[in-house]
Amino acid sequence: MGVKLNELLTLPSLREAEVIAGKNNLNSTVTSLSFLEVSDMSFFAQNIQIKEEYYAGELVISSFFSIREDVEKQCEAIRHLHELGEIGMLLYYVGIVIPELDPRVVQTAEDLDFVIVLMPKHNFQLRYNEAIVEIMTEILKQKSSEHLVNEVLEKTSLLPEHLRSVEMTLKILADLLRTNIVLTNANGEIVNQIKWPRNSSMDISEFIRTHPIEDGEQLQKAEFSYFYKEIYHKDNGFLHFYLIKEHDVLTQAECEQSIELIQVSLNLWGKNHGEISEYALVQAILNDESEKMYRLANSLSIDVKAIDRMWLLQLKDTETEKLIKSELIEHAAKYYQTCVVQIIDNQLVALLGNYRHNDSELNLTQDFVQSATAQEQIESIVLCPRMRNTTDVRKTYQLVNEVSAKLKRIYKERKTFSISELRQVDYAVKLVQSGETEIEETLAVLEPILQNQEYLTTLCCFLLDAQGDFQRCSELLFVHKNTVKYRIKKISELLGYTITRFSESYECYFACMIYRLIHK
Numbered sequence: 124m125g126v127k128l129n130e131l132l133t134l135p136s137l138r139e140a141e142v143i144a145g146k147n148n149l150n151s152t153v154t155s156l157s158f159l160e161v162s163d164m165s166f167f168a169q170n171i172q173i174k175e176e177y178y179a180g181e182l183v184i185s186s187f188f189s190i191r192e193d194v195e196k197q198c199e200a201i202r203h204l205h206e207l208g209e210i211g212m213l214l215y216y217v218g219i220v221i222p223e224l225d226p227r228v229v230q231t232a233e234d235l236d237f238v239i240v241l242m243p244k245h246n247f248q249l250r251y252n253e254a255i256v257e258i259m260t261e262i263l264k265q266k267s268s269e270h271l272v273n274e275v276l277e278k279t280s281l282l283p284e285h286l287r288s289v290e291m292t293l294k295i296l297a298d299l300l301r302t303n304i305v306l307t308n309a310n311g312e313i314v315n316q317i318k319w320p321r322n323s324s325m326d327i328s329e330f331i332r333t334h335p336i337e338d339g340e341q342l343q344k345a346e347f348s349y350f351y352k353e354i355y356h357k358d359n360g361f362l363h364f365y366l367i368k369e370h371d372v373l374t375q376a377e378c379e380q381s382i383e384l385i386q387v388s389l390n391l392w393g394k395n396h397g398e399i400s401e402y403a404l405v406q407a408i409l410n411d412e413s414e415k416m417y418r419l420a421n422s423l424s425i426d427v428k429a430i431d432r433m434w435l436l437q438l439k440d441t442e443t444e445k446l447i448k449s450e451l452i453e454h455a456a457k458y459y460q461t462c463v464v465q466i467i468d469n470q471l472v473a474l475l476g477n478y479r480h481n482d483s484e485l486n487l488t489q490d491f492v493q494s495a496t497a498q499e500q501i502e503s504i505v506l507c508p509r510m511r512n513t514t515d516v517r518k519t520y521q522l523v524n525e526v527s528a529k530l531k532r533i534y535k536e537r538k539t540f541s542i543s544e545l546r547q548v549d550y551a552v553k554l555v556q557s558g559e560t561e562i563e564e565t566l567a568v569l570e571p572i573l574q575n576q577e578y579l580t581t582l583c584c585f586l587l588d589a590q591g592d593f594q595r596c597s598e599l600l601f602v603h604k605n606t607v608k609y610r611i612k613k614i615s616e617l618l619g620y621t622i623t624r625f626s627e628s629y630e631c632y633f634a635c636m637i638y639r640l641i642h643k
Contacts, residue, residue, distance in 0.1 A: 125154035125180055125274075125299075126261045128210060128238065134261070136253040137240065140213070144229050145238030151210045152274070154180035154299060156258050158251075159200070159212070161189065179208040179278045179295055182258070184251055186216040198231040201239075208282070211238025213254060218245035271380040272387065275299065279388070289396055290412040292388040293317045300377055303327055303367040306385065308397040309360055312422075316414050331365060341373060348373045352382050356389045359397045399423065405465045405472055408513045409520055416513065429461045429476035433507040433516055434488060435523050436471035443497040447471060454491045458484070468524075474516065484508070488539050503530055507542040522549060533639045536588040536599050551636045565637050568630045571617040581610045582622070583635045591623065 129149040131137060142149065157178070183204060190196040204212065211232075217224055224241070232239045242249055279292050289306075297304045297317040305327055306315040316327060334349060336342055341350040350366040350373055364385055366373055389396055395403060396415075399422050407416040408427070420427040436451070438444050444466055451473060452464045460477035478484060488506045492498055505527075507519045519542060526548045530540065533548060554561050572578040581600065585607065589596035593611075597604040611622050620627045 125152040126258075127151070128153050128182070131258055131261060132240070134254075134257045136257045137213075137242075139243050141241045143224070143239050143241045144232035145211055145236050148210065148236045148238050151238075152180055153182045153210060153258070154262065155182070156255060156262070157181055157183050159183045159185035159204070179282070180298075181209050182211055182213065183209055184213045184215065184254070186214070186220045188216075188220050191221050194225045194227055197225065197228045201228060201231045201235065201237055205235045205237045209237070211240065213240045213242060215242045215249055215251065216246075217241060219247065271296075271299065271377070272384045275384055276387065286411055287392055288410045288412055289385075289388045289393045290315050290317075290410075290415060292384065292392070296381060296384060300366070300368065300373070300381070301371070302373065303365075303369075304381075305331065305363075305365040305367070307363045307365075309362070311363070313418060314362070314397050314415060315412075327365075327367065330367065341375075341378060343372070346370050350378045350381075352378070354382065354385060354389075356386070356393070356396075358394045359389065362389075362397060401425075401463050402465045402467075405463060405467060405474065408474070409467065409472075409517050411514075411517060413513075425463060426461055426476065427513060430463075430474045430513065430516065431508070431510045432459075432475040432478075432484070433510055433519060434471075434473040434475070435505045435507065435520065436473075437502040437504075437527055438470060439500045439502050441469060443500045444469070444471065447495060447497055447501065450495055451491065454487075454494070458487060472520070492538055501538060503527065503538050503540060505540045505542060505545060522546070525549065526552060529640065533636050534587050535639075536584075537590075547633070547636065551633065551640055555637060555640050562637060562641065565634050568618065568620075569634045569638065572614060578610060578614050578617070579638070581607065582614050582631065583639060585611060585622070586628065586632045586635050587639070591625075 127149075128151050131153060132140065132142070132149070155178070185200075187197055187200070190200065201212075214224070224239075229239065231237075275292060275295050278295050279287055282291060293304050293306070293315050294317050296302075297319045301319050303319055303323070303325065304315070304317040305313060307313050313328065318325065318327065330347075334342070334344055336349060336351040338351065338353045341348065343349070346369055348366075348368045348371060352364045354362045354364050356362060364382065366378060366381060399419060401423060404416065404419040404423060404425065404427075406412075407419055416427060419425075434451075434455075436447070438447065448464055448466060448471055451471060452462065455464065455473055455475055456462045458479055459475040460479060461475060463474040465472055485506075488504050492501055492504055495501060505523050507516075507523075510516050510519065522542075523545060526545050529548055529552055530545075533551070534540070534544075554565060566573070569579070569582075572582065581596070584599055585591065585593075585596045588599055593604050593607050597607045600607065615622045618631060620631055622628045622631060
C-alpha cells in the first residue's frame with residue numbers, strides 16, 4: 124500500500140528532478156509525505172519530535188531555509204531524518220535558498236542510502252503543491268496491498284533491532300490502513316493502542332465499551348467502520364483485537380490480513396506480550412513500547428517518570444545472576460524510592476529514581492561492587508546518571524551494549540565506569556574504523572615514547588586503569604610508587620605535556636585509548 128519512489132520520479136512534477144544521493148534506495152515504497160519546516164534538528168528533537176515514533180515509508184519536502192548557512196546542521200538533519208526512518212527528501216530552491224548543496228551533505232546522505240531528489244536549480248517557478256498533489260494522489264489511489272502482511276513485516280524488519288516490536292508493527296499497520304488499532308488482554312485491559320491520526324482526541328476505550336460486537340463481526344456505526352476478533356496466542360492466552368476506521372470502510376481482506384499480521388508479530392516479538400511484571404515493564408521501556416510501558420507502570424504502581432538513573436551490570440556467567448540481582452535490589456532500595464531491577468539479555472538493568480538521601484550518589488556503584496558476595500562474577504558496572512526520560516534510558520542501554528565488549532580492551536583493570544567514559548569509547552571505536560590517517564594523527568602525541576614499552580605501559584596504566592592515582596598504578600604494575608612518579612615525570616618531559624594536569628593530558632589519554640584498541 125504505497126508507491127515505489129522510482130515510479131513517483133516519472134510524475135510530471137518530478138520528471139526534471141535529479142537524484143543526487145541514495146540511488147540504491149529508489150525501490151523503497153513511499154506511503155506518506157511530510158514537510159520539514161523546522162530543519163534545525165536540535166530544536167526539532169527537543170520541542171517537536173514525537174517520542175517513540177518511526178516514520179517508515181515517509182518522504183519529506185524541504186528547502187533547508189532555517190539552516191541554509193550551516194552545512195553541519197544540514198548533515199545533522201540528514202542523519203536525524205534517517206534515524207527516524209525517512210526514505211529521503213525532495214530538496215527545493217537550490218541556487219535560491221542555498222547557493223549550492225555542499226558535497227559533505229551529499230556524502231552524508233550517500234553513506235546512509237538516504238535519497239536526495241534535487242528539484243531543478245535556480246527555478247523560481249517551482250511550487251510545492253504540484254508535487255504534493257501528484258504524489259498524494261498516487262498514494263491515496265492505491266488500494267490495500269494483497270500482500271499487506273509481507274509489506275508491514277518487511278518495513279518492521281528494516282527497523283533498528285530495538286524498534287522491532289508488536290507495538291511498532293501495529294503503528295506501521297495503522298498508518299497504512301489509516302485506522303485506529305487496539306489490542307487488549309483477556310480482562311479488557313489495553314495492551315496496545317494506536318490512534319490514527321496520532322493526535323486524535325477520540326476515547327477509544329469508551330467507544331469499545333459502548334459498542335458491543337460479536338467475534339469476527341464488522342459493523343458500521345455512523346461514520347465508523349468497526350471490526351473485532353478474539354485471538355489466542357500460546358504465550359499470551361486470549362487477546363482482543365479491534366480495528367476502528369473513520370469515514371471509510373474496512374475491507375474483508377484488510378481485516379483478515381490484520382489478524383494474520385498480529386499473530387505473526389506476536390510469534391516474532393510478543394512473548395508474554397500481555398504479562399504484567401517488572402520484567403515486561405523494563406522490556407517495554409527498552410523496546411520503545413510507550414503504550415505498554417505506561418499501562419504496566421500504572422498496574423505496578425511504578426513512577427516511570429521519576430526514573431533518572433540507570434545501572435547496567437555485565438556478568439561473567441548466569442550461575443550467580445539471581446544472587447547478584449537480590450543483593451543489588453537490597454542495596455539500591457536503601458537509597459532510591461523507585462527501584463526496578465531485572466535481568467535482560469544476561470545483564471542486570473537497574474532503573475532508579477527518587478533518591479532518598481542527601482549524600483552523593485557517585486560512589487554507590489563502587490560500594491556495591493566491593494560488598495557483593497559474588498563480586499568476581501561482575502564483569503563491569505556502568506553508571507548512567509541524568510536520564511531525562513525513558514528515551515534516554517533506551518538510547519543509553521543501546522550505547523552500552525554496542526561498546527561494552529571494548530571496555531576490557533581499553534580499561535584492563537577496572538570494573539566501574541561512567542556513561543561519559545563509554546561515550547569516549549564509542550568515539551574511539553569510530554575513529555579507529557575511520558582509517559589509518561586518523562589513527563596516525565591521534566597517536567602522533569605519543570610518538571616520543573612509542574618505542575619505549577615500559578613508558579608506554581606505565582602511561583596507559585596511569586591514565587586509563589589507575590585514573591591518575593600513583594599508588595593504584597604502582598600496585599597494578601607491581602613497582603614502587605616512587606618508580607611510577609619518576610616514569611611519569613620523564614614521560615611528561617618527553618611528550619611536552621604535564622601528564623598529571625588533566626587539561627594537558629587529555630590528548631594523551633585519548634591516544635592511549637586508541638593504542639590499546641589497536642594493540643591487543
